[in-house]
Amino acid sequence: MAGEIEKKLHELGITLPTPMAPIANYVPFVRSGDLVFVSGQVPAVDGKIAVTGKVGDGLSIEQGQQAARLCFINVLVHLKTATGGDLDLVRQVVRLGGFIAAPAAFTQHAQVMNGASDLAVAVFGAAGRHARTTIGVPSLPADAAVEVDGIFRIA
Numbered sequence: 195m196a197g198e199i200e201k202k203l204h205e206l207g208i209t210l211p212t213p214m215a216p217i218a219n220y221v222p223f224v225r226s227g228d229l230v231f232v233s234g235q236v237p238a239v240d241g242k243i244a245v246t247g248k249v250g251d252g253l254s255i256e257q258g259q260q261a262a263r264l265c266f267i268n269v270l271v272h273l274k275t276a277t278g279g280d281l282d283l284v285r286q287v288v289r290l291g292g293f294i295a296a297p298a299a300f301t302q303h304a305q306v307m308n309g310a311s312d313l314a315v316a317v318f319g320a321a322g323r324h325a326r327t328t329i330g331v332p333s334l335p336a337d338a339a340v341e342v343d344g345i346f347r348i349a
Contacts, residue, residue, distance in 0.1 A: 199281035202317055203270075213271045214238040217335060222272040228285075230276040230346045234293065236338035237264035246337040250300035253339055259309030262292060265342035266310035270317070277348055286321050286347040287314045292328040293341040303328045310342045 203210065216222060216233070223232045237245040237260075249258035270281070277283040292307035294300075307328040315322040324344075334341050 197280055197282040206316060208267060210271050214241050223276045225276050228347050230273060230348055232269045232272045232344045234341040234343040235265045235268035236341050237261035238268055243336050243338050245339045247339055249294055249296045249306055249339055251297045255302055255305050258306035258340060261340040262307055262309030262342060263313050265340050266313045269342055269344045273346055283349045284346055285349055287318055287324040288345040288347055289325045291343045293331050293334060295334045295339050296330045300330055303330050
């Protein structure tokens with residue numbers, strides 16, 4: 195039987211994909227006590243980066259938000275593995291970190307990262323409200339437009 199979070203994902207029209215393999219020497223997540231640290235995830239679909247380039251230079255804020263949303267979906271894939279397949283064990287989205295590939299003059303990083311933050315709240319309700327860091331960077335691995343990592347408290 196699907197848990198409450200799985201039902202919420204279904205209601206939102208989200209199917210969690212097969213996780214993308216790490217593209218360097220790291221693991222997708224580390225569990226330490228009741229915390230799970232999920233490594234930065236890019237906006238991948240079917241194992242390929244779906245949104246590349248720079249927000250504010252070829253990509254709109256809305257495209258950046260969609261990329262951040264995809265990143266959070268990929269974070270959830272690894273979080274599900276870390277919880278043994280039961281996302282109902284998530285008690286709090288503690289922190290999300292967002293990296294937005296953008297030109298130096300771009301200043302709307304926070305609006306882009308809302309794509310991930312809004313989805314965290316939509317999925318987890320009040321437990322989805324989190325601390326956050328969002329920064330602009332000149333480039334990301336494999337030309338990804340956005341990368342999102344997260345820290346979660348679990349039961």
